[in-house]
Amino acid sequence: MNEFPQSIQFRYQWRTYQKKILADMAALLQNKRVHLVAPPGSGKTVLGLELMVRLNKPTFILAPTVAIRNQWAERFLELFWQGDKTPDWISTDIRQPAFVTIATYQGLHSLCSFEDSGGFEGDDVDIATEHQTESLGGKERKEAYKRLLDMDFQTLIVDEAHHLRAAWWKSTIDFRRSLNKPTIVALTATPPYDVSQKEWKNYIDLCGPIDAEIHVAELVKEGDLCPHQDYIYATTPTVKEAEPLLAFHNEVTSFMQQLKTDKAFISFVEQHRYITDPANQAQEMLANQAYFSSLLIFLHACSSEAWKQPAKLAGLYEKNIPPFEEEWAEELLDHLLFKDAEMDEKQSPLKDIRQHLQRIGAIERRKVTLRSTKTFDRSLVNSLSKLDAMTDIVSFEASKLEDKLRLVILADYIRLIDLPKHRGDEQPLTRLGVIPIFEQLRRHIDSKVKLAVLTGSTVIIPTSAKKRAEKEAEKVGLELKLKPLAHDPNYLLLTVDDNTRANMVSIITAVFTTGGIHVLIGTTALLGEGWDAPSINTLIMASYVGSFMLSNQMRGRALRIERDNPNKTANIWHMVCIDTEQYDGGHDCLSLQRRFKSLIGLGTEDNIIESGINRLAFPKPRYRRRLLKESNEKTFAQAANRQLLADRWKKAVAMEGRPTEEISADARSIPRPLWFGTTLKAMIVIGFLTLWQGVTVERPSSYGSKTEMTFYLVYPIVVSALFAAPFFWKAIRIWWRxxxxxxxxxxxxxxxxxxxxxxxxxxxxxxxxxxxxxxxxxxxxxxxxxxxxxxxxxxxxxxxxxxxxxxxxxxxxxxxxxxxxxxxxxxxxxxxxxxxxxxxxxxxxxxxxxxxxxxxxxxxxxxxxxxxxxxxxxxxxxxxxxxxxxxxxxxxx
Structure with missing residues (x-):
């Protein structure tokens, strides 16, 4: 087979922005490269398939995960293929390539390197991985790779290529070079703008420069994504979680106070080579300027005079020295205890300090941690306060939408063991997960709200939805095995086996869409990407394990339009647990801010469309409980008015616009001009010549005539103007600019x-x-x-x-x-x-x-x-x- 059957064509109408993109592609394809940026929900996959059909050559498609790999095949069969059965010239098995072969980056890497390593950036423990090649030996892999090359692929489609680790990246590049100058079609939702120049050049080497971009604003304007908004619900640790956290902070505060009055330690720091001989340590100090700064800041905080001489060498004035806080103490003690080769951690007073830090739990893997520890970071991310937050959010949304509520909660783990075994077996909930969230809501939410669980191994539906579920199962020829939950007969546990697993998602999705389920709780692995449920109008993201790419994919589930509901809007809820004792709010808060860098949406106060957390007017540090409570109340007030949200989106996209990449910077960091010097030069010239003029006026008798006197009066003015003009002009020009x-x-x-x-x-x-x-x-x-x-x-x-x-x-x-x-x-x-x-x-x-x-x-x-x-x-x-x-x-x- 050398080309697609003539009957292959897109079966529906192209959207306006898609027509525009495709109209521009003819010229771009002449360069044998097309690089398209498009957000989830924009039809990025469909555009890739259309380009594949237009190129009409053997095609190899690389996808980031198994779910997205399968989605490529499903979309082609649904939108382009005219027959009932899958043609034999499409393959999702890399071992058996065909005219169109769809694989994952991991599967290709496994064939190329004969090993299984690398992966996506981030801890994507729930992303399905490729297992096709795991059972192949070295010889079989070589044979499979040869079969791949023998297909002579002329079109190479790379989907979300920038999230690869180095090992997979190299295998992809090597494979491309093994092909005979294929046409590259690169598709991505989030270009890696924030990577190093070298990484960016590698990315461009594979994908080429960005040729076209579809923006979220265009999609909302065209009615292809619904108006939506991200909301942040802030919590603080539970009493049980806060006790050890507060005890740790108190221990650190006490330690910091002791450190600043420890005469032996102060004397030890005063004798440091950076302090006693800074002139001969410049090279080393430059390589360790944070360490050097921490020494000065500590001595200044202790009222020692020893900081002044090295500070003078470094051009540091007292007014610019910050207070000695935990961050600087970490820098100082990290080097003194572990990094400075000339320090002996076993000698006094370092030995005593290290023992003190170990006693309060402030050393982890030879690193001083005074602000927080990995254990406390995890406790914030997985705080049980988020269970109460979900209760508040679900109760709020149910009160506003009532029977129209279609809410999905995505979590990382199932935690099936937390499901009670019988009535009265309800135990206190101790962790996040699908089952704990279900139990939390079952125990605290109005019984009118219909809850359900959907994972690859566990399905729970409300008893009231039984008939709908059985009806949907009949459509695909299945008989459901249902039994009441042991501890609550209002819910049914559905037995999932090999016969029902493949159709379970579509059955439960149909029940959810028709209102048999109001709140669906599932795993990110199953529902986070590739799942299509346009009826979702509320999403709670209770997933914290995946990469930022996965965050965008999960969020995209809720943004899709619903054909029979033109007024659909979507609320996306993000929860964050804040440690109010830390200036920056702690690990969970910082992680949320990083995630928002890739999430584009409407501002909560202004009709601006941009990425970043600032658009939501979330409180700034330092965080206080009162401020967080007020923020949550304000957030609920905003989330209640969905019609206003739709109106504001309409205004925001009404004017012509285009996507931009920007810098957001603190005004204090912007260089201001130095025009005082040029003004001063002009004033000196004028002053000097005016003095001359004054002297001449004082001696009128020395002039032979009025003409001569006038000359000596006017001459200095003209000369001073000529001399000063360049300086004045430069000053004025710089000031004006x-x-x-x-x-x-x-x-x-x-x-x-x-x-x-x-x-x-x-x-x-x-x-x-x-x-x-x-x-x-x-x-x-x-x-x-x-x-x-x-x-x-x-x-x-x-x-x-x-x-x-x-x-x-x-x-x-x-x-x-x-x-x-x-x-x-x-x-x-x-x-x-x-x-x-x-x-x-x-x-x-x-x-x-x-x-x-x-x-x-x-x-x-x-x-x-x-x-x-x-x-x-x-x-x-x-x-x-x-x-x-x-x-x-x-x-x-």
Whole structure:
């Protein structure tokens, strides 16, 4: 078989945005590469299949998981194939390739490397994996791989390729190189914008530059995704969970106080080589600037004078020294006890300190942990307070939607052993999971709310749904084996065997869709991806194990439109347990913030569409119980008005827009201009010449005529104006370009882009107003580039982050010094890596900087003097720990 049967074609109508994408593809396919970005629910798979049919060549499709692999086959049969039976030229078995072969990355890697290793980023313990090749020996694998190559695939489709670990990545690249110049079709929902330049280049090497992007806003506008909103419900640890946590924090507080009054330890730190001989330790201190900073910060907190001399060398002023808190104590003690090769942890006072830390449980695997421990981190993620949160959320949604409620809860584990064995066997719930969640809701929710459980091995339905379930089973020729739950006859336990397992999901989904079930609790592995249930109008994400890609897939379950319900909206609930004793809220809060970087949606207060947690106006640190309670109340008030949500989405997508990648930065990190010096020069010139003029006026008798006198009066004015004009003009120009913080951000961006263009790193010429910046609330700015290719925008934004973020280890930096209010101010800014590789390109950036932001000195940091300045810059950066780093966000503008 060399081509598809002529009858193969898409059986339905294309959506508007899909038509637009396909219209552009003809030209793109001539380059033998197509790279499409599209969110879950956009029909990304269908577009990939259409491109496959248009290319009309033997095709190999790589999917990230078994569920998504099977989805590719199912979508083709449902949307393109005209027959009843699966044709023999489609294969999902990599051992038996066909004209269209669909496999997982793991399956391909197993054939290529003759081993089973690697995997997806994150702890995806619930993602099904490929087992087809596990039973094959080395010879059989080689034969299977040869059969694969003999198919001479001319089309290679890679789905979500960027989430691969290095081992699978290498196997995929090697396989592509083994083919005869195939056409690459790359599809992804979340491009890896936040990876290193090297990883990005590897990704682009396989997938090519991004050719087209479908944005969530377009899908909602076209009616292909429903209006939706993410909501965060915050909890604090239960009393039982909080007791050991609070005891730990109290122990740490006591330890910190003792440490700052321990004369033996203070004396020990005062004798450290960084303190007694800093001039000869510059190279080492530069490599360990956080360690060096922690020494200074500790001595300052102890009122020791020893910090002053090394601080002077590092250019650190007392006003910039932060308080000695747990983070700095961890840095200090980690090095003194475990990392500093010249320290002997067995000597006093280090030995006593280590024993104290071990006694309070603040050492894990040779690492000091004063803010939290792995055990406490897990207790936050799996806090039982989330069971109460789910009760509150389900009760709230049921009160608003009543019989229209279609709520799904996704969890990581089943925990079948927690199901009571008989009436009266109900035990206190001790962990999260499908069964504990079911039991929590069964015990505390109104009996009118119909609950169900759906996993690969356990199915529970309400007794009231029995007839509906049996009716759906009859449609597929099955007879269900049902028996009452031993501890509650209002629910039935369905026996799942090999005969019923394949159809169980579709049967229960149908019962759920028709209202026989209001709340369906299942595992992420079974329902998190590839499951289609458009009736879902509420989702609670109680899953914390999978990768960020999986979060997007799970969330996508609720966003799909429902044909018979044009007014559908979806509420997606995220729960977070916050440790109020930690400034940042603890591990669970930080993890939630990272997850939201890939979740795009509508702001809760403004009609903006972007990624990141800031759009939800969630409280900022420091977190307090009262603030969290108020936040939850406000969240429920917002979630209650679904019609307002739909109206706000309509307004947000009404205007023409396009997807953008942006930088969100704290306003305090934005470089401000130095134009005082140029103004001063002008004033000195004018002052000097005015003095001359004053002297001439005082001696009118020395002039022979009024004409001569007028000349000597006017001459200084003209000369001073001519001499001062350049300085005044430069000052005015710089001031005008930087009159607001937004304009300063744009000036930095303009200087950077022009330097990148001069260096040949970006090709698109500069245009006026090519950079936009807005104030985004909470003291942040958002900046994006309106010109250039996706690659050029990525390069620009990465470089911009290097400039405005705390300095690390650049090859070149910009240094400037100014005086204001009788104080000397020193600023340090990195020359981005792309421009810092060569002196010539670094100088391009230096020249543009001076034009747009005023005087600065270009410093080569690999020289002795340069390293001294770099050390000063890094120590200053360490003192600015409470100025958050910039973030990449996706938005619709």
């Amino acid at each position: 930087n009159s607001t913080i937004e304009k300063s951000m744009e000036s930095v961006g303009e200087a950077l882009y022009k330097a990148l263009h001069q260096a040949g790193i970006v090709e698109t010429p500069w245009e006026k107003d090519a950079i936009s910046t807005i104030k985004a609330g909470h003291g942040t700015l958002e900046c994006w580039l309106k010109i250039g290719t996706t690659y050029e925008k990525t390069v620009f934004l990465k470089a911009l982050q290097e400039v405005i973020d705390p300095i690390e280890d650049p090859r070149y930096l910009l240094y400037r010094q100014s005086k204001a209010h009788f104080r000397t101010r020193k600023d340090y800014f990195a020359v981005p890596t792309e421009l810092g590789r060569k002196k010539a390109t670094a100088e391009m950036f230096h020249r543009e900087w001076k034009k747009h932001l005023g005087k600065a000195e270009l410093v080569y940091t690999r020289s002795f003097e340069g390293r001294q300045i770099l050390l000063q810059g890094r120590v200053k950066a360490m003192s600015a720990v409470f100025v958050p780093r910039s973030e990449r966000i996706s938005a619709w503008r």
